[in-house]
Amino acid sequence: MEVKDFDYELPEELIAQDPLEDRSSSRLMVLSKDNGEIAHRHFYDICNYLKAGDCLVINNTKVIPARIFGVKEGSGAHLEFLLLKRGENDCWETLVKPGKKAKIGTKIVFGDGSLKGEIVDIIEEGNRIIKFEYDGIFEEILDKLGQMPLPPYITHKLKDKNRYQTVYAKYDGSAAAPTAGLHFTKELIEKIKNMGVEVAEVTLHVGLGTFRPVKVDNVLEHHMHSEFYQINQSEADKINKAKRNGGRIIAVGTTSTRTLESAADENGFLTEKSGWTDIFIYPGYNFKIIDCLITNFHLPKSTLVMLVSALAGREQVLKAYGEAVKEKYRFFSFGDAMFITNDMSEKKLDN
Template identity: 75%
Template sequence: MNVKDFYFDLPEELIAQDPLEDRSSSRLLVLDKHTGEVEHKVFRDILSYLKKGDCLVINDTKVIPARLFGTKTDTEAKIEVLLLKRKEKDIWEVLVKPGKKARPGAEISFGGGLLKGKIIDVVDEGNRLIQFSYEGIFEEILDQLGQMPLPPYITHQLQDKNRYQTVYAKHDGSAAAPTAGLHFTKELLQQIKEKGVEIAHVTLHVGLGTFRPVKVENVLDHHMHSEFYMVEESEAEKINSAKKQGGRVICVGTTSCRTLESAAGEDGVLKPGSGWTDIFIYPGYKFKILDALITNFHLPESTLVMLVSALAGRDYVLSAYEKAIQEKYRFFSFGDAMFIQ
């Protein structure tokens, strides 16, 4: 399977730079995974596609303001640090720019010394381990000094950082938003519940590997980044119960999908628990628990295009993407949505 099999030509002007004022007014392309048939709707129309007895699975991770700007203590050189994973209480794995100024032993000051960091090691892919020191509560300092880690293709400044959070974000830990969830409002979620649809919460802390391009020619040679997930017993029961009673399990976003497919057994039963997953889903994969998916439009040749192609077939997906481009849908994180059923 060649990475070029998942290429499509996307005009740059279709990359959404800003979120819409009303989250649920994005457009929605509905794709029938069995026939390839496409419908064009508005996101709030998702309500008419959900049925009593279905279970909607949402990822309640919260994006942390993970981008920090500081200066090297000895030279005053400017340094940008992006928090990726908390390894221990005050030790984080980070991306540093420029890397050559962040050798082990380098000390960095943020916010005039409100937060200090010392590089203690270089790890995989040139990432660094940094040990922070501060007075007070780390999360409060980070909220004060940090910026939202928007994807590299978004060049506009985000006016309201809550617009890069879902309305149900709860557990701090992501370096990127589970963007399919950005389309939901509290009102829409309430209407979904009132229709008799169960809503189950899972948590997967999204890593920046989500945006990492596939650099190998053969898809099977690609190594996925690992991400931390949690499935509570009560939520696993909701999902298993819906499945048992003939309802559909509908994941909001590829992150919810990866969580369920990682935590489910071969028998299609979801097991509660937590751990790290580096699951890679591409065509040929047999889904254990997921029936349908709400997702955004993804980057050409990305692992996420491969995941949706595993669900609906590469030809149907690329044909739907072609129609979306013709109809001038907005792409990527702040873009429009797709429902694969």
Template identity: 75%
Template structure:
């Protein structure tokens, strides 16, 4: 299986640069796995495809404003930092630009000294370990100084930080938003509950590896980045009970999907707990837990294209994407949504 098998041609102007004023006003493509048929709807029509007894699984991670701009204390040179992973004792794994001059021992000042950092090590992939010094609460300082780490294909500046958060974002730790969830408003989630659909939550802190291109020709040679997930006991029970009672488990986004598939055993039972996952889902994968998926439109040749192809079948996905381009859907993080409906 080649990476190029997952390529499609996308006109630049279809990449959504800004979120819609109303989150739920985006379009929804309904793709039926049964016969490959496609319907063009609005996102609020998702209610028509959900049945009482189903369970919608959301990822309640919260994006941190992880992009920081500072100056080297020695030279005053501008330096950009992206927080990737929190380690112990105020040490973070970071991406640093420009990287070549960011040597061990380099000290950086952010916000006129409100926050200071020192590079304590250079690790694999050229990332740096930075120890931060500050007075007060790190999260509050970050909120004051940091910017949302928008994906590289978004060139517009985000006016409102909250628009790159889901309305149910709770646990801080992501470097990117679980974007399929951005379409839900609190009102729409209430209507989902009123219909007799359960809403369960899991947590997966999305890493920037989400945007890392697949650089190998042979799909199976690609190594996934690791991401931290949590499945709580009561949520695992809720999801397992849904399966037992004949309801569908519908993942909101590929991150919820990857969490559920990582934490589900070969016996089809979801296990509570936490850990790191490097799960890579591509055609040929046997899904153990999810029945259907709400997702956005993904980058050509990406691992996410491979995941949706594993669920729906590559031919159906490629056809759906051709249709989306033809119908001028909006693509990627701030774009429109697709419901991959595996209803028999």
């Protein structure tokens, strides 16, 4: 299986640069994972495809302003850091640009000097461990100095940084948003709950894997970066109950999918669990727990296109992506959504 098998042509003008004013008014492509049938809707129509007894699983991680800029003590050289993973004793794994200027022992000053750091270890490909020094509360300092870590294909700073958060974000820790969740409003979530659909929360802190391109030709040679996840017993119980009663488990985003598939036992059930996952899902994978997926349109040749292809079939997914290009859907983080489902029947609901 080669990476080029997951490539497609995307005109640059279809890469969404800004979020829509109304989150739920983005377009929604509904795709049958069984036969490739396609319907074109808007995201607020998602309710028409959900049924009482289904369980919607959302990722409640919160993006931290993880991009910070500093200057090297002595030379004044500028360095950019992306905080990826919190360690012990104020140490963080970071992605540094330019990495060649960040040797062990390098000292960096951030902002007005309220935050300082020293490179204490080198990992790989520009990754460094930095130990921070500061007075006060780290999160408050980061909130003043940091920027939202938007993907490289978004070319300008976000006006409202809350638009790179889901409305249900709770727990700090992500270097990127779980973007499928950006389409939900609080009102839409309430409407879904009132239909008799259970909403369960899991946590996966999105890390370097989101930013790392696949650099190998053979899919099987790619290694995913590990990310921390957590599922509480109360949420596991909701998901298990829905599954036992014949309801569908519908993951909101590839991050929720990876969490569920990492934590589920061989029978597709969950218990309270936390840990690190580097699960890599590509065609041939047998899903243990999820039935359907709400997701965005992903980068060509990315691990996310591979995950979606594992659920709905590579040829059907690439055909659907071609249809999305033809219909001028908006792509990537601030783009439109896709619902991969096993039931294309639509029930019109009263608003």
